[in-house]
Amino acid sequence: MGLTILLSVFAITMLSGIPIAFCLAIAAFCAAMIEGLPELIVFQRMVSGMSGFTLLAIPFFVFAGELMMRGGIAMRLVRFAETLVGQVRGGLGVVNVLSSMLFGGISGSAVADTSALGSVMIPMMREQGYDDDYSVNVTVTSSIAGIMIPPSHNMILYALAAGGGVSISSLFLAGIVPGIMMCLILTLATYWIAVRRHYPSQKFPGWQAVFFAAVYALPGLMTAVVIIGGVLSGIFTVTESAAIGAIWALLVTICVYRSLTWQAFLQSVTQAIRTTALVMILVGAATAFAYFLALYQVPDMILGAMTAISDNKYFVLLMINVALLVLGMFMDMAALILICTPIFLPVVREFGMDPVQFGMVLMMNLGLGLTTPPVGACLFVGCAVAKVRIESVLKTIWPFYLAIFLALLLTTYVPAISLTLPRLFE
Amino acid sequence: AELRGWNTHVPDYPVSVAMDKFGELVAQRTEGRVKPKTYHSAQLGEQDDAIEQMQFGGLDFAVFNLVPLNNLVPATQATTLPYAFKSIDHMHRVMDGNVGEVIGKHMEDVNMVALAWYDSGARSFYANKPLKSLADLKGLKIRVQNSDVNVAMVEALGGNATPIPFGEVFTSIQSGVVDGAENNWPSYESTGHFEVARHYLLDQHTIVPEVFAINKTTWDKLSGDDQKIVRQAAIESATLQRKLWAEREAKSEKIVRDAGNTIVELEDKSDFIAAMKPVYDKFATNAVVSDILKQIQAVK
Amino acid sequence: MPFARLEESMHWKLFDRLASMVIVLGGLSLIILISIMGYQVWGRYVLNDTPTWAESLALLLILLVSLPIAAIGLRENFHLGLDFLTELLPRRIQIALRVINTFVLLTFGLAMTWHSLSLVSGTWNRNIPLIGVPQGFKYLPLVFCGILIVLFMIERLAGMWSHGVLIGEDISDEGN
Ligand code: NA
Ligand code: NA
Numbered sequence: 001m002g003l004t005i006l007l008s009v010f011a012i013t014m015l016s017g018i019p020i021a022f023c024l025a026i027a028a029f030c031a032a033m034i035e036g037l038p039e040l041i042v043f044q045r046m047v048s049g050m051s052g053f054t055l056l057a058i059p060f061f062v063f064a065g066e067l068m069m070r071g072g073i074a075m076r077l078v079r080f081a082e083t084l085v086g087q088v089r090g091g092l093g094v095v096n097v098l099s100s101m102l103f104g105g106i107s108g109s110a111v112a113d114t115s116a117l118g119s120v121m122i123p124m125m126r127e128q129g130y131d132d133d134y135s136v137n138v139t140v141t142s143s144i145a146g147i148m149i150p151p152s153h154n155m156i157l158y159a160l161a162a163g164g165g166v167s168i169s170s171l172f173l174a175g176i177v178p179g180i181m182m183c184l185i186l187t188l189a190t191y192w193i194a195v196r197r198h199y200p201s202q203k204f205p206g207w208q209a210v211f212f213a214a215v216y217a218l219p220g221l222m223t224a225v226v227i228i229g230g231v232l233s234g235i236f237t238v239t240e241s242a243a244i245g246a247i248w249a250l251l252v253t254i255c256v257y258r259s260l261t262w263q264a265f266l267q268s269v270t271q272a273i274r275t276t277a278l279v280m281i282l283v284g285a286a287t288a289f290a291y292f293l294a295l296y297q298v299p300d301m302i303l304g305a306m307t308a309i310s311d312n313k314y315f316v317l318l319m320i321n322v323a324l325l326v327l328g329m330f331m332d333m334a335a336l337i338l339i340c341t342p343i344f345l346p347v348v349r350e351f352g353m354d355p356v357q358f359g360m361v362l363m364m365n366l367g368l369g370l371t372t373p374p375v376g377a378c379l380f381v382g383c384a385v386a387k388v389r390i391e392s393v394l395k396t397i398w399p400f401y402l403a404i405f406l407a408l409l410l411t412t413y414v415p416a417i418s419l420t421l422p423r424l425f426e
Numbered sequence: 427a428e429l430r431g432w433n434t435h436v437p438d439y440p441v442s443v444a445m446d447k448f449g450e451l452v453a454q455r456t457e458g459r460v461k462p463k464t465y466h467s468a469q470l471g472e473q474d475d476a477i478e479q480m481q482f483g484g485l486d487f488a489v490f491n492l493v494p495l496n497n498l499v500p501a502t503q504a505t506t507l508p509y510a511f512k513s514i515d516h517m518h519r520v521m522d523g524n525v526g527e528v529i530g531k532h533m534e535d536v537n538m539v540a541l542a543w544y545d546s547g548a549r550s551f552y553a554n555k556p557l558k559s560l561a562d563l564k565g566l567k568i569r570v571q572n573s574d575v576n577v578a579m580v581e582a583l584g585g586n587a588t589p590i591p592f593g594e595v596f597t598s599i600q601s602g603v604v605d606g607a608e609n610n611w612p613s614y615e616s617t618g619h620f621e622v623a624r625h626y627l628l629d630q631h632t633i634v635p636e637v638f639a640i641n642k643t644t645w646d647k648l649s650g651d652d653q654k655i656v657r658q659a660a661i662e663s664a665t666l667q668r669k670l671w672a673e674r675e676a677k678s679e680k681i682v683r684d685a686g687n688t689i690v691e692l693e694d695k696s697d698f699i700a701a702m703k704p705v706y707d708k709f710a711t712n713a714v715v716s717d718i719l720k721q722i723q724a725v726k
Numbered sequence: 727m728p729f730a731r732l733e734e735s736m737h738w739k740l741f742d743r744l745a746s747m748v749i750v751l752g753g754l755s756l757i758i759l760i761s762i763m764g765y766q767v768w769g770r771y772v773l774n775d776t777p778t779w780a781e782s783l784a785l786l787l788i789l790l791v792s793l794p795i796a797a798i799g800l801r802e803n804f805h806l807g808l809d810f811l812t813e814l815l816p817r818r819i820q821i822a823l824r825v826i827n828t829f830v831l832l833t834f835g836l837a838m839t840w841h842s843l844s845l846v847s848g849t850w851n852r853n854i855p856l857i858g859v860p861q862g863f864k865y866l867p868l869v870f871c872g873i874l875i876v877l878f879m880i881e882r883l884a885g886m887w888s889h890g891v892l893i894g895e896d897i898s899d900e901g902n
Binding site: 481482497565577586587 | 848
Binding site for chain 3: 013014015016017018019020021022025026029039040042043044046047050051053055056059060063236239240242243244246247266269270272273274276277278280281282284330332373374375377
């Protein structure tokens with residue numbers, strides 16, 4: 001009864017257009033009333049969910065991303081990628097993917113990746129005669145690299161939701177290979193379509209230009225070294241690394257590039273707190289919602305159902321992936337990580353999957369969800385930056401979805417892709 | 427009635443097994459009138475949240491460590507002060523006697539009835555540098571829990587208290603963010619900390635009991651007979667928990683010793699105890715606390 | 727989002743000022759947060775004296791950044807939601823749904839304020855370790871969030887009322 005109320009209130013409020021974070025909290029509130037529990041538990045769970053020390057990394061990553069976008073780091077990364085791979089057919093598409101990989105190494109989120117690189121790359125590609133649908137397709141799907149390649153605040157959320165048994169350093173290390181693999185497959189799709197549409201290529205600017213572009217990009221790329229190096233060496237905690245990374249990005253844009261205006265700084269701060277609030281309220285509400293899922297023993301139910309349907313590991317993993325893809329179409333990543341991890345992690349563990357590898361599957365799968373309708377933050381941002389209609393983008397995005405899906409299958413069924421690197425460092 | 431129980435540990439932990447045993451005994455002996463169900467692994471929230479939920483009536487029973495109860499029930503502070511108990515057996519004798527009853531009375535003020543006392547072992551210091559005496563602690567960066575008493579204790583012993591989230595302690599020791607930490611045998615072993623901090627100084631600074639508590643409103647609703655059954659089951663579960671805990675400790679100790687770590691047993695802790703004067707001056711000022719401390723010392 | 731744009735044109739001046747105050751407060755909190763973390767690293771490696779209060783204080787500040795700004799998010803419509811389905815419905819039903827949703831959120835805001843106040847008062851007698859302020863401070867941002875939600879939803883209802891939405895007239899040509 002209580003579970004029915006929880007789920008149906010959530011579904012009804014969501015379908016009627018109330019923001020998801022509030023749907024989760026309202027559903028939890030109704031469940032508390034039905035159960036005769038003190039309703040204030042819902043609000044206590046919200047605050048408690050938002051009070052994890054490692055969550056503090058989120059505003060820092062977001063702020064650093066905003067600074068890099070407005071302060072010129074993103075632009076210099078794109079230039080560097082352009083001198084490197086601009087000369088292949090459809091060069092700017094490939095440049096776009098490579099920039100996402102580089103930017104992914106300093107930003108923790110796919111949305112930041114889309115907005116930062118989209119605002120630099122999409123106008124650039126338009127000027128060179130690329131169609132907007134293609135530019136948005138590439139920008140949006142390659143932004144998943146921001147989640148896969150460390151640092152990644154979504155991996156922090158996953159480590160939290162997994163109950164402390166998974167170390168953030170292992171997750172960060174594990175993301176590198178699947179992230180690069182995904183980008184390579186995506187590059188193939190990008191190239192293939194560029195050839196079919198006869199997109200241009202650039203002239204190779206010479207090694208000297210490559211060298212100078214690299215030098216210009218280096219201080220920005222050092223942000224990655226500061227954040228990831230800090231976490232992996234253990235010199236800083238994750239949260240401290242994120243804060244130091246933000247301070248570094250601030251210093252680079254002010255002192256080295258000298259390209260940060262006071263207004264851009266203020267915009268970075270106010271936009272960062274908005275994004276932080278959006279993510280954090282989702283995290284809090286999802287925690288309240290998950291409390292009731294635990295109370296109704298939903299994880300046990302799912303585990304029982306899954307093992308009853310099939311004892312074939314490959315089939316169960318496929319089912320989980322399909323379930324996550326469907327959920328990812330409708331809900332935001334942060335909330336889904338917190339709700340789905342306690343539900344699916346016991347199942348995949350039962351089938352012998354390493355929690356670190358499952359983390360990678362979850363990241364890529366839900367990352368794909370960010371680029372799909374009807375709810376896809378990256379898709380929305382990408383279309384908004386390019387000022388094109390979502391429908392026109394969706395008509396031609398299929399090859400890119402297929403590329404990510406292929407990478408997802410490889411990540412799901414080949415553990416070595418995720419686990420080799422973290423085991424090497426153990 | 428269905429009773430909802432909270433527990434922070436994973437299902438096969440001594441506390442968890444004992445709480446499940448409690449549920450079984452009660453359901454059986456009340457012939458299903460009272461059915462306790464424990465949610466393990468902090469599924470219903472972290473310890474601080476669970477304490478609040480207990481006060482507000484969201485939980486029926488739980489096993490809490492006394493440290494997070496310090497600010498809420500000052501009487502519990504006496505049991506969490508450094509070197510308050512002489513040994514684990516001493517702690518059991520104290521808590522099963524009058525002191526346990528007195529603290530239980532104070533807990534009723536915050537809507538909890540104490541039914542029995544569990545064991546959480548004795549915490550001692552470990553570090554990645556030789557650790558043989560008080561002098562070795564000087565200047566060491568020691569990870570502590572988020573507690574005022576623990577910070578004051580480490581500083582009084584000459585160390586540099588560093589609060590770090592529990593999950594990050596391993597890499598922090600490995601990379602030198604901190605030089606060491608403090609915990610009991612099972613945690614020292616199961617977290618792998620013994621592999622990066624190979625010197626363990628058995629000063630047993632804190633031996634903190636855990637309380638098996640039931641929500642007072644829930645308790646008052648039970649009939650007199652059921653209350654007797656519930657209390658008896660809690661006490662039996664505590665006996666089981668202490669036995670399982672001791673086994674678990676012995677197992678962990680063997681693993682650590684077999685790994686070749688340096689284990690130093692302290693013959694004489696008087697210099698450690700003497701160094702605690704500022705801590706006691708600061709935290710044992712409350713009349714209730716100092717009275718309970720006297721009673722603890724009086725128990726042989 | 728036709729309603730959202732329409733509603734923004736009906737915002738009250740006083741609440742504009744209130745919202746910008748909240749944004750300034752959140753921005754300052756973010757900057758202080760970053761400074762605290764920087765100082766913590768500095769303290770540990772340079773001063774060899776880790777500030778033990780830094781972590782607990784930072785956890786309070788993140789709530790002050792997130793919760794009131796989340797309420798602003800309802801006013802600015804920046805939260806993620808599923809509106810593709812409602813947009814398929816006839817205009818009249820869309821309007822009715824929007825009104826109902828606003829009432830639901832208003833009620834939720836009231837509940838949030840009320841229950842968070844009990845959380846604040848119920849935990850006031852207990853201090854947060856290492857910074858020595860009452861545990862209730864944790865729940866104060868939740869109270870602010872609740873109050874702001876209530877105010878902004880009243881503002882939205884008033885806006886709808888003034889355009890005749892609540893008495894069944896169609897609002898304007900905008901968005902059709
Ligand atoms: Na990243
Ligand atoms: Na989606």
